[in-house]
Amino acid sequence: MIKKKLLIILLVIVSLIFLLFIIRLISPKEIDDVTPGIFCETKYLEKSDILWVIPDFDNTAISENASWCKHILSLNKTLGMHGIMHAYDEFLVDRNNEYLYRGIKIFEDCFGFRPEMFKPPQLKISDSNTKLIEGNNLKLKMNFNQLVHKVYHCNDEPEFVKNKVIDWV
Numbered sequence: 320m321i322k323k324k325l326l327i328i329l330l331v332i333v334s335l336i337f338l339l340f341i342i343r344l345i346s347p348k349e350i351d352d353v354t355p356g357i358f359c360e361t362k363y364l365e366k367s368d369i370l371w372v373i374p375d376f377d378n379t380a381i382s383e384n385a386s387w388c389k390h391i392l393s394l395n396k397t398l399g400m401h402g403i404m405h406a407y408d409e410f411l412v413d414r415n416n417e418y419l420y421r422g423i424k425i426f427e428d429c430f431g432f433r434p435e436m437f438k439p440p441q442l443k444i445s446d447s448n449t450k451l452i453e454g455n456n457l458k459l460k461m462n463f464n465q466l467v468h469k470v471y472h473c474n475d476e477p478e479f480v481k482n483k484v485i486d487w488v
């Protein structure tokens with residue numbers, strides 16, 4: 320009897336993994352860390368459906384780079400905001416409206432519209448920052464999103480990307 324139970328449990332686990340694989344295969348692909356200061360191969364940008372943009376990486380506002388903004392817009396993708404500066408634990412430190420607005424403004428100056436989605440760097444965010452994001456009508460994307468979507472990073476080594484079975488099918 321115990322053997323049979325174990326077999327059923329194993330079967331359920333295998334089915335769930337398979338289901339997750341299928342969901343990831345058909346759900347929109349995403350790429351994180353899109354910003355002029357981080358090298359990103361165009362073919363990976365083109366393969367992704369959602370681009371997660373860092374507005375002020377390395378103290379360089381994306382809005383200052385008009386040709387980059389134009390290029391990203393020309394790809395015709397869904398764009399979300401990925402942190403403001405992408406500093407380590409950026410949204411574990413409590414931030415205020417002023418901090419958030421600066422990022423929104425840079426994003427808006429670059430692309431001509433306000434971001435509607437937000438994903439914190441390293442998927443780390445404090446409770447008070449969660450309220451700040453949601454209070455400003457930004458949809459917060461967290462772990463569940465990361466699980467059901469294939470997510471890539473701009474600075475991934477191409478060889479490494481090639482070898483990942485689940486990625487870039």
Ligand SMILES: [Zn+2]
Nearest residue numbers: 351352440441
């Ligand atoms: Zn990131």
